Amino acid sequence: xxxxxxxxxxxxxxxxxxxxxxxxxxxxxxxxxxxxxxxxxxxxxxxxxxxxxxxxxxxxxxxxxxxxxxxxxxxxxxxxxxxxxxxxxxxxxxxxxxxxxxxxxxxxxxxxxxxxxxxxxxxxxxxxxxxxxxxxxxxxxxxxxxxxxxxxxxxxxxxxxxxxxxxxxxxxxxxxxxxxxxxxxxxxxxxxxxxxxxxxxxxxxxxxxxxxxxxxxxx
Amino acid sequence: xxxxxxxxxxxxxxxxxxxxxxxxxxxxxxxxxxxxxxxxxxxxxxxxxxxxxxxxxxxxxxxxxxxxxxxxxxxxxxxxxxxxxxxxxxxxxxxxxxxxxxxxxxxxxxxxxxxxxxxxxxxxxxxxxxxxxxxxxxxxxxxxxxxxxxxxxxxxxxxxxxxxxxxxxxxxxxxxxxxxxxxxxxxxxxx
Numbered sequence: 001x002x003x004x005x006x007x008x009x010x011x012x013x014x015x016x017x018x019x020x021x022x023x024x025x026x027x028x029x030x031x032x033x034x035x036x037x038x039x040x041x042x043x044x045x046x047x048x049x050x051x052x053x054x055x056x057x058x059x060x061x062x063x064x065x066x067x068x069x070x071x072x073x074x075x076x077x078x079x080x081x082x083x084x085x086x087x088x089x090x091x092x093x094x095x096x097x098x099x100x101x102x103x104x105x106x107x108x109x110x111x112x113x114x115x116x117x118x119x120x121x122x123x124x125x126x127x128x129x130x131x132x133x134x135x136x137x138x139x140x141x142x143x144x145x146x147x148x149x150x151x152x153x154x155x156x157x158x159x160x161x162x163x164x165x166x167x168x169x170x171x172x173x174x175x176x177x178x179x180x181x182x183x184x185x186x187x188x189x190x191x192x193x194x195x196x197x198x199x200x201x202x203x204x205x206x207x208x209x210x211x212x213x214x215x216x217x218x219x
Numbered sequence: 220x221x222x223x224x225x226x227x228x229x230x231x232x233x234x235x236x237x238x239x240x241x242x243x244x245x246x247x248x249x250x251x252x253x254x255x256x257x258x259x260x261x262x263x264x265x266x267x268x269x270x271x272x273x274x275x276x277x278x279x280x281x282x283x284x285x286x287x288x289x290x291x292x293x294x295x296x297x298x299x300x301x302x303x304x305x306x307x308x309x310x311x312x313x314x315x316x317x318x319x320x321x322x323x324x325x326x327x328x329x330x331x332x333x334x335x336x337x338x339x340x341x342x343x344x345x346x347x348x349x350x351x352x353x354x355x356x357x358x359x360x361x362x363x364x365x366x367x368x369x370x371x372x373x374x375x376x377x378x379x380x381x382x383x384x385x386x387x388x389x390x391x392x393x394x395x396x397x398x399x400x401x402x403x404x405x406x407x408x409x410x
Contacts, residue, residue, distance in 0.1 A: 021389060024248065025333045029241035069301055072330075076294040083293065099340040102293045106333045108245060175239045176400040183386075183393030191385040 003128050010132025016109045017140035018189050023109040026100050027141055028178035034157050037145025039093045041138025043082050043101060045131070048110050050078040052130035055118040062119075071114045072105065079104045109137060147181045148172045226351060230358030232406040236334045237366040238396070239403060243334030247367060248392060250325075257371035263322040265360030267307060267329050268338050271300050272356025275339045276349050296339050301330045334363055370399060 016022045026044070031037045054074050055062075062070045083101050086094040094101065104110065113133055118126040149155055152172030154162035162168065171177050236242045243264070250260045275296050283289050308326045311319035329335060338359045342352040373395050382391045 021248070022245075024244040025241050028244060068330075069298070072297055072301060073294065076297050080290060080293050084290065099337060099344060102340055103242075103333050103336060105293060105297050106331045106336050108331060111331060171401070174404065175241065176397045176404060178241065179393045179397035179400055183390045183397065186393065187383075187385045187390040190387075190390065 003124065006125055006128040007132040010129060010134075011136040011139060014133075015136040015140060016112075016133050017137055018143075018186065020109075020112075022112055023107045023137060024182075025103065026107065027137075027144060028175075028182060030097055030100050031141055031145040031148055031178065031181075032152070032173045033149045033155075034142055034145040036093070036096050037141035037143075038138060039090075040097055040100065041134070041141045043086065043097070044104055044107060044110070044137055045134025046082055047075060047078045047104050047107075048113060048134045048137075049127065049130040050081070051075045051110055051114055052118040052126040053123060054078075055114045056121060056123045056126035059119045067119065068111075068115075071111060071119075075110055075114070076105045109133060144178075144181055144185060147185065148177055151181075152177055223354060226354045227358035227361070228409075230355050231362040231365060232403065233409050234359075235362045235366055235403050235406075236337065236359050237363055238400040239407075240337065242337035243332050243363055246328065246332055246334075247363075247370065247396075248389065251367055251371040251374055254368065254371045254375065256325075257367045259321055260325045260328075261360070261364035261367045263325040263329055264332065264334065264363050265357065266322075267300070267304060267326075268335050268360040268363075269353060269357045270307065271303055271335050271339055272342055272352045273349070274303060275299050276342060276347075276352045279343060280349075292340075292343065297330075297336060300335055300339070304330050334359065366399070366403075370396065373399070 010016065014020055017024070017027050023044070026040050030040045051071070051074050055071060058070075058074075079102060082104070083094075086097075086101060113129060117129045121129070146156060149157075150161065152168055152170060152174075154160060154166075154168040169177075172181060230236075234240060237244065237247045246260055246264075250256050278295060278299060279289075279292065283292060283295060288295075304326055308319070311322065311326075338356050342355060347355060374392060377391060377395060380391075386394070
Protein backbone atom coordinates (compact mmCIF):
# COMPACT_ATOMS: atom_id res chain seq x y z
CA UNK A 1 0.00 0.00 0.00
CA UNK A 2 2.70 2.38 1.06
CA UNK A 3 4.79 1.50 -1.99
CA UNK A 4 1.81 2.17 -4.22
CA UNK A 5 1.24 5.57 -2.63
CA UNK A 6 4.87 6.59 -3.20
CA UNK A 7 4.49 5.54 -6.82
CA UNK A 8 1.29 7.53 -7.49
CA UNK A 9 2.47 10.64 -5.62
CA UNK A 10 4.99 11.34 -8.35
CA UNK A 11 2.48 10.92 -11.14
CA UNK A 12 -0.39 13.07 -9.87
CA UNK A 13 -0.12 14.81 -6.52
CA UNK A 14 3.47 15.96 -6.84
CA UNK A 15 3.89 15.79 -10.61
CA UNK A 16 7.43 17.15 -10.97
CA UNK A 17 6.75 19.31 -14.02
CA UNK A 18 3.13 20.40 -13.72
CA UNK A 19 2.96 20.74 -9.94
CA UNK A 20 6.49 21.32 -8.62
CA UNK A 21 7.71 23.14 -11.78
CA UNK A 22 11.06 21.36 -11.91
CA UNK A 23 12.94 20.36 -15.05
CA UNK A 24 11.45 23.09 -17.18
CA UNK A 25 14.14 23.28 -19.84
CA UNK A 26 13.55 19.86 -21.45
CA UNK A 27 9.78 20.22 -20.86
CA UNK A 28 9.79 23.25 -23.15
CA UNK A 29 12.62 22.48 -25.53
CA UNK A 30 12.05 18.94 -26.78
CA UNK A 31 8.23 18.84 -26.75
CA UNK A 32 7.72 19.85 -30.38
CA UNK A 33 6.21 16.40 -31.00
CA UNK A 34 4.58 13.87 -28.68
CA UNK A 35 7.17 11.27 -29.70
CA UNK A 36 10.13 13.42 -28.69
CA UNK A 37 8.41 14.22 -25.39
CA UNK A 38 7.96 10.54 -24.58
CA UNK A 39 11.52 9.72 -25.68
CA UNK A 40 12.97 12.42 -23.42
CA UNK A 41 10.72 11.29 -20.56
CA UNK A 42 11.87 7.68 -20.81
CA UNK A 43 15.55 8.69 -20.98
CA UNK A 44 15.12 10.84 -17.85
CA UNK A 45 13.18 8.06 -16.08
CA UNK A 46 16.04 5.64 -16.70
CA UNK A 47 18.57 8.10 -15.22
CA UNK A 48 16.28 8.89 -12.30
CA UNK A 49 15.73 5.22 -11.50
CA UNK A 50 19.44 4.40 -11.72
CA UNK A 51 20.60 7.35 -9.66
CA UNK A 52 17.89 6.80 -7.03
CA UNK A 53 18.93 3.15 -6.58
CA UNK A 54 22.67 3.87 -6.38
CA UNK A 55 22.29 6.89 -4.10
CA UNK A 56 19.91 5.02 -1.85
CA UNK A 57 22.39 2.11 -1.57
CA UNK A 58 25.27 4.46 -0.83
CA UNK A 59 23.34 6.80 1.46
CA UNK A 60 25.18 5.63 4.61
CA UNK A 61 28.61 5.98 2.98
CA UNK A 62 28.44 9.40 1.34
CA UNK A 63 29.59 12.10 3.80
CA UNK A 64 27.08 14.93 4.16
CA UNK A 65 29.50 17.64 3.14
CA UNK A 66 30.34 16.27 -0.28
CA UNK A 67 26.96 14.76 -1.05
CA UNK A 68 26.00 17.17 -3.85
CA UNK A 69 29.18 16.60 -5.95
CA UNK A 70 28.84 12.86 -5.25
CA UNK A 71 25.20 12.86 -6.44
CA UNK A 72 26.09 14.83 -9.57
CA UNK A 73 28.88 12.39 -10.44
CA UNK A 74 26.55 9.40 -10.06
CA UNK A 75 23.88 11.12 -12.18
CA UNK A 76 26.44 12.05 -14.84
CA UNK A 77 27.53 8.41 -15.00
CA UNK A 78 23.99 7.25 -15.77
CA UNK A 79 23.50 10.06 -18.28
CA UNK A 80 26.60 8.87 -20.14
CA UNK A 81 25.13 5.35 -20.25
CA UNK A 82 21.89 6.72 -21.74
CA UNK A 83 23.84 8.83 -24.23
CA UNK A 84 25.81 5.84 -25.50
CA UNK A 85 22.73 3.57 -25.64
CA UNK A 86 20.74 6.14 -27.63
CA UNK A 87 23.62 6.75 -30.02
CA UNK A 88 23.88 3.04 -30.67
CA UNK A 89 20.22 1.99 -30.90
CA UNK A 90 18.08 5.10 -31.59
CA UNK A 91 20.32 7.49 -33.55
CA UNK A 92 17.36 9.44 -34.97
CA UNK A 93 15.95 10.22 -31.50
CA UNK A 94 19.46 11.10 -30.34
CA UNK A 95 19.73 13.65 -33.15
CA UNK A 96 16.32 15.17 -32.37
CA UNK A 97 17.00 15.56 -28.66
CA UNK A 98 20.55 16.82 -29.26
CA UNK A 99 22.27 18.47 -26.30
CA UNK A 100 19.24 17.92 -24.07
CA UNK A 101 20.36 14.32 -23.45
CA UNK A 102 23.62 15.33 -21.74
CA UNK A 103 21.69 18.17 -20.09
CA UNK A 104 19.72 15.58 -18.08
CA UNK A 105 22.67 15.92 -15.66
CA UNK A 106 21.45 19.33 -14.56
CA UNK A 107 17.76 18.43 -14.61
CA UNK A 108 16.60 19.63 -11.21
CA UNK A 109 14.10 16.77 -10.81
CA UNK A 110 16.85 14.18 -10.56
CA UNK A 111 19.01 16.09 -8.08
CA UNK A 112 15.92 17.05 -6.07
CA UNK A 113 14.77 13.41 -5.74
CA UNK A 114 18.31 12.35 -4.78
CA UNK A 115 18.48 15.03 -2.10
CA UNK A 116 14.90 14.78 -0.79
CA UNK A 117 14.07 11.12 -1.20
CA UNK A 118 16.80 8.65 -2.17
CA UNK A 119 19.35 9.87 0.39
CA UNK A 120 16.86 9.25 3.24
CA UNK A 121 14.97 6.14 2.18
CA UNK A 122 15.68 2.42 1.60
CA UNK A 123 16.15 1.03 -1.89
CA UNK A 124 12.69 -0.40 -2.59
CA UNK A 125 10.99 2.92 -1.76
CA UNK A 126 13.52 4.80 -3.87
CA UNK A 127 12.78 2.54 -6.84
CA UNK A 128 9.07 3.32 -6.58
CA UNK A 129 9.78 7.02 -6.16
CA UNK A 130 12.07 7.04 -9.19
CA UNK A 131 9.52 5.21 -11.33
CA UNK A 132 6.63 7.41 -10.19
CA UNK A 133 8.46 10.69 -10.66
CA UNK A 134 9.86 9.53 -13.99
CA UNK A 135 6.43 8.53 -15.27
CA UNK A 136 4.97 11.81 -14.02
CA UNK A 137 7.63 13.69 -15.97
CA UNK A 138 7.02 11.52 -19.06
CA UNK A 139 3.27 12.13 -18.77
CA UNK A 140 3.75 15.90 -18.54
CA UNK A 141 6.09 15.93 -21.54
CA UNK A 142 3.70 13.74 -23.49
CA UNK A 143 0.82 16.14 -22.75
CA UNK A 144 2.74 19.25 -23.74
CA UNK A 145 4.14 17.48 -26.81
CA UNK A 146 0.68 16.31 -27.92
CA UNK A 147 -0.83 19.79 -27.59
CA UNK A 148 2.03 21.42 -29.46
CA UNK A 149 2.15 18.80 -32.20
CA UNK A 150 -1.62 18.91 -32.71
CA UNK A 151 -1.93 22.68 -32.95
CA UNK A 152 1.42 23.33 -34.58
CA UNK A 153 1.57 20.57 -37.13
CA UNK A 154 -1.90 19.03 -37.21
CA UNK A 155 -0.50 15.59 -36.37
CA UNK A 156 -0.22 13.25 -33.37
CA UNK A 157 2.66 10.76 -33.28
CA UNK A 158 3.10 11.58 -36.96
CA UNK A 159 -0.53 10.75 -37.91
CA UNK A 160 -2.31 13.59 -39.68
CA UNK A 161 -5.50 14.52 -37.82
CA UNK A 162 -6.57 17.92 -39.09
CA UNK A 163 -6.44 17.56 -42.84
CA UNK A 164 -9.54 19.65 -43.55
CA UNK A 165 -10.24 21.13 -40.10
CA UNK A 166 -7.81 24.04 -39.84
CA UNK A 167 -4.40 24.96 -41.06
CA UNK A 168 -1.86 24.41 -38.28
CA UNK A 169 -0.40 27.39 -36.40
CA UNK A 170 3.32 26.85 -36.89
CA UNK A 171 4.12 29.12 -33.95
CA UNK A 172 3.16 26.28 -31.59
CA UNK A 173 6.15 24.19 -32.62
CA UNK A 174 8.47 27.22 -32.55
CA UNK A 175 10.03 28.37 -29.25
CA UNK A 176 7.24 30.85 -28.29
CA UNK A 177 4.67 28.04 -28.58
CA UNK A 178 6.48 26.09 -25.83
CA UNK A 179 5.95 28.88 -23.31
CA UNK A 180 2.39 29.44 -24.51
CA UNK A 181 1.32 25.77 -24.37
CA UNK A 182 2.91 25.23 -20.96
CA UNK A 183 1.30 28.39 -19.56
CA UNK A 184 -2.17 27.33 -20.69
CA UNK A 185 -1.73 23.72 -19.49
CA UNK A 186 -0.66 24.96 -16.06
CA UNK A 187 -3.65 27.32 -15.90
CA UNK A 188 -6.00 24.45 -16.77
CA UNK A 189 -4.36 22.27 -14.10
CA UNK A 190 -4.86 25.09 -11.58
CA UNK A 191 -8.47 25.43 -12.56
CA UNK A 192 -9.12 21.68 -12.28
CA UNK A 193 -7.33 21.17 -8.97
CA UNK A 194 -8.85 24.26 -7.37
CA UNK A 195 -12.31 23.09 -8.27
CA UNK A 196 -14.15 22.20 -5.07
CA UNK A 197 -11.25 22.82 -2.72
CA UNK A 198 -10.96 26.51 -3.42
CA UNK A 199 -10.89 27.47 0.25
CA UNK A 200 -7.68 25.68 1.13
CA UNK A 201 -5.55 26.22 -1.97
CA UNK A 202 -2.78 28.04 -0.16
CA UNK A 203 -2.61 25.72 2.84
CA UNK A 204 -1.85 22.72 0.65
CA UNK A 205 0.99 24.18 -1.35
CA UNK A 206 4.20 25.52 0.08
CA UNK A 207 5.37 27.25 -3.07
CA UNK A 208 5.54 31.00 -3.30
CA UNK A 209 2.61 32.23 -5.24
CA UNK A 210 1.30 35.49 -6.54
CA UNK A 211 -1.75 35.21 -4.31
CA UNK A 212 0.30 35.77 -1.17
CA UNK A 213 -0.54 39.14 0.38
CA UNK A 214 -3.16 39.91 -2.26
CA UNK A 215 -6.11 39.21 0.02
CA UNK A 216 -4.97 41.60 2.75
CA UNK A 217 -4.44 44.30 0.18
CA UNK A 218 -7.90 43.81 -1.28
CA UNK A 219 -9.84 43.71 1.98
CA UNK B 220 36.50 42.64 -35.41
CA UNK B 221 33.45 42.09 -37.56
CA UNK B 222 33.51 38.39 -36.75
CA UNK B 223 33.66 39.08 -33.01
CA UNK B 224 30.58 41.29 -33.22
CA UNK B 225 28.71 38.69 -35.28
CA UNK B 226 29.39 35.91 -32.74
CA UNK B 227 28.44 38.01 -29.72
CA UNK B 228 25.34 39.59 -31.25
CA UNK B 229 24.29 36.22 -32.66
CA UNK B 230 24.50 34.62 -29.21
CA UNK B 231 22.60 37.52 -27.61
CA UNK B 232 19.79 38.09 -30.10
CA UNK B 233 19.45 35.32 -32.69
CA UNK B 234 20.24 32.34 -30.49
CA UNK B 235 19.14 33.78 -27.19
CA UNK B 236 19.80 31.05 -24.63
CA UNK B 237 16.61 31.51 -22.67
CA UNK B 238 14.08 32.56 -25.27
CA UNK B 239 15.00 30.50 -28.29
CA UNK B 240 17.11 27.65 -26.92
CA UNK B 241 15.22 27.04 -23.65
CA UNK B 242 18.37 26.87 -21.56
CA UNK B 243 18.33 28.25 -18.03
CA UNK B 244 14.55 28.46 -17.68
CA UNK B 245 14.62 27.64 -13.95
CA UNK B 246 16.59 30.73 -12.89
CA UNK B 247 14.76 32.73 -15.57
CA UNK B 248 11.42 32.06 -13.85
CA UNK B 249 12.78 31.74 -10.31
CA UNK B 250 14.97 34.83 -9.94
CA UNK B 251 13.17 37.28 -12.21
CA UNK B 252 10.74 38.56 -9.57
CA UNK B 253 12.92 41.48 -8.52
CA UNK B 254 15.13 43.53 -10.82
CA UNK B 255 17.99 43.68 -8.31
CA UNK B 256 18.20 39.90 -7.94
CA UNK B 257 18.05 39.49 -11.71
CA UNK B 258 21.08 41.76 -12.16
CA UNK B 259 23.05 39.88 -9.50
CA UNK B 260 22.28 36.47 -10.93
CA UNK B 261 23.07 37.44 -14.49
CA UNK B 262 26.39 38.98 -13.45
CA UNK B 263 27.39 35.69 -11.90
CA UNK B 264 26.21 33.74 -14.97
CA UNK B 265 28.20 35.87 -17.44
CA UNK B 266 31.30 35.39 -15.34
CA UNK B 267 31.00 31.62 -14.88
CA UNK B 268 29.86 30.95 -18.45
CA UNK B 269 32.87 32.75 -19.97
CA UNK B 270 35.29 31.03 -17.62
CA UNK B 271 33.66 27.61 -18.08
CA UNK B 272 33.84 27.90 -21.88
CA UNK B 273 37.57 28.60 -21.69
CA UNK B 274 38.44 25.90 -19.14
CA UNK B 275 36.35 23.13 -20.69
CA UNK B 276 37.72 23.88 -24.14
CA UNK B 277 41.25 23.44 -22.84
CA UNK B 278 40.40 20.26 -20.94
CA UNK B 279 38.59 18.80 -23.93
CA UNK B 280 41.41 19.60 -26.32
CA UNK B 281 44.41 18.79 -24.12
CA UNK B 282 43.09 15.81 -22.17
CA UNK B 283 39.94 14.17 -23.45
CA UNK B 284 40.55 14.22 -27.20
CA UNK B 285 44.24 13.47 -26.86
CA UNK B 286 43.68 10.29 -24.87
CA UNK B 287 40.43 9.21 -26.60
CA UNK B 288 38.34 9.85 -23.52
CA UNK B 289 35.62 11.86 -25.22
CA UNK B 290 32.90 9.57 -23.83
CA UNK B 291 33.71 11.14 -20.45
CA UNK B 292 32.77 14.62 -21.67
CA UNK B 293 29.50 14.92 -19.73
CA UNK B 294 31.02 13.77 -16.44
CA UNK B 295 34.16 15.86 -16.90
CA UNK B 296 32.32 19.06 -17.87
CA UNK B 297 29.85 19.04 -15.00
CA UNK B 298 32.67 18.42 -12.52
CA UNK B 299 34.70 21.23 -14.08
CA UNK B 300 31.75 23.60 -13.78
CA UNK B 301 31.02 22.57 -10.19
CA UNK B 302 34.63 23.06 -9.10
CA UNK B 303 34.95 26.26 -11.12
CA UNK B 304 31.97 27.72 -9.29
CA UNK B 305 33.55 26.81 -5.95
CA UNK B 306 36.86 28.27 -7.05
CA UNK B 307 35.30 31.52 -8.23
CA UNK B 308 33.45 31.76 -4.94
CA UNK B 309 36.63 31.37 -2.89
CA UNK B 310 38.61 33.83 -5.04
CA UNK B 311 35.90 36.47 -4.91
CA UNK B 312 35.48 36.06 -1.16
CA UNK B 313 39.20 36.54 -0.60
CA UNK B 314 40.08 39.28 -3.08
CA UNK B 315 36.94 41.14 -4.16
CA UNK B 316 34.62 41.13 -1.13
CA UNK B 317 32.16 43.71 -2.51
CA UNK B 318 31.59 41.65 -5.66
CA UNK B 319 31.29 38.52 -3.52
CA UNK B 320 28.65 40.22 -1.42
CA UNK B 321 26.67 41.10 -4.55
CA UNK B 322 26.97 37.72 -6.33
CA UNK B 323 27.64 35.36 -3.40
CA UNK B 324 24.25 33.76 -2.92
CA UNK B 325 23.74 33.22 -6.64
CA UNK B 326 26.99 31.38 -7.27
CA UNK B 327 26.05 27.95 -5.83
CA UNK B 328 22.86 27.98 -7.90
CA UNK B 329 24.83 28.23 -11.11
CA UNK B 330 26.16 24.67 -11.00
CA UNK B 331 22.73 23.35 -11.95
CA UNK B 332 21.97 26.15 -14.41
CA UNK B 333 21.64 24.36 -17.71
CA UNK B 334 22.67 27.49 -19.64
CA UNK B 335 26.27 27.01 -18.49
CA UNK B 336 26.52 23.31 -19.34
CA UNK B 337 24.50 24.02 -22.49
CA UNK B 338 26.97 26.64 -23.71
CA UNK B 339 29.87 24.28 -23.06
CA UNK B 340 28.18 21.40 -24.92
CA UNK B 341 27.26 23.62 -27.86
CA UNK B 342 30.88 24.75 -28.11
CA UNK B 343 31.95 21.13 -28.40
CA UNK B 344 29.18 20.14 -30.78
CA UNK B 345 30.00 22.97 -33.16
CA UNK B 346 33.75 22.42 -32.83
CA UNK B 347 34.48 26.08 -32.16
CA UNK B 348 38.04 27.29 -31.85
CA UNK B 349 39.23 28.53 -28.45
CA UNK B 350 38.55 32.20 -29.16
CA UNK B 351 35.12 31.54 -30.63
CA UNK B 352 34.16 29.31 -27.71
CA UNK B 353 35.04 32.00 -25.16
CA UNK B 354 33.18 34.66 -27.15
CA UNK B 355 30.16 32.39 -27.52
CA UNK B 356 30.12 31.75 -23.75
CA UNK B 357 30.40 35.48 -23.06
CA UNK B 358 27.69 36.37 -25.60
CA UNK B 359 25.41 33.63 -24.29
CA UNK B 360 25.80 35.04 -20.79
CA UNK B 361 24.91 38.53 -22.05
CA UNK B 362 21.86 37.09 -23.82
CA UNK B 363 20.77 35.47 -20.57
CA UNK B 364 21.24 38.83 -18.84
CA UNK B 365 19.15 40.66 -21.42
CA UNK B 366 16.29 38.13 -21.19
CA UNK B 367 16.35 38.07 -17.40
CA UNK B 368 16.37 41.86 -16.98
CA UNK B 369 13.70 42.43 -19.63
CA UNK B 370 11.52 39.83 -18.02
CA UNK B 371 12.06 41.07 -14.45
CA UNK B 372 10.69 44.45 -15.58
CA UNK B 373 7.62 42.80 -17.12
CA UNK B 374 6.99 40.69 -14.03
CA UNK B 375 7.13 43.68 -11.70
CA UNK B 376 4.34 45.20 -13.78
CA UNK B 377 2.40 41.90 -13.86
CA UNK B 378 2.28 41.86 -10.06
CA UNK B 379 -0.16 44.76 -10.18
CA UNK B 380 -2.43 43.37 -12.88
CA UNK B 381 -5.81 41.81 -12.30
CA UNK B 382 -5.27 38.37 -13.81
CA UNK B 383 -7.91 35.57 -13.88
CA UNK B 384 -7.55 33.35 -10.83
CA UNK B 385 -6.27 30.23 -12.61
CA UNK B 386 -3.58 32.21 -14.45
CA UNK B 387 -2.06 33.88 -11.39
CA UNK B 388 1.60 33.26 -10.69
CA UNK B 389 3.51 31.10 -13.15
CA UNK B 390 0.98 30.60 -15.99
CA UNK B 391 0.68 34.30 -16.80
CA UNK B 392 4.46 34.66 -16.52
CA UNK B 393 4.88 31.87 -19.05
CA UNK B 394 2.46 33.53 -21.45
CA UNK B 395 4.33 36.82 -21.02
CA UNK B 396 7.54 34.90 -21.76
CA UNK B 397 5.91 33.58 -24.94
CA UNK B 398 5.28 37.13 -26.10
CA UNK B 399 8.84 38.21 -25.32
CA UNK B 400 10.01 35.14 -27.22
CA UNK B 401 7.90 36.15 -30.23
CA UNK B 402 9.64 39.53 -30.15
CA UNK B 403 13.04 37.84 -30.16
CA UNK B 404 11.91 35.69 -33.04
CA UNK B 405 12.12 38.79 -35.19
CA UNK B 406 15.90 38.64 -34.95
CA UNK B 407 16.00 35.25 -36.71
CA UNK B 408 18.02 35.48 -39.87
CA UNK B 409 19.69 38.72 -38.82
CA UNK B 410 23.12 37.38 -39.75
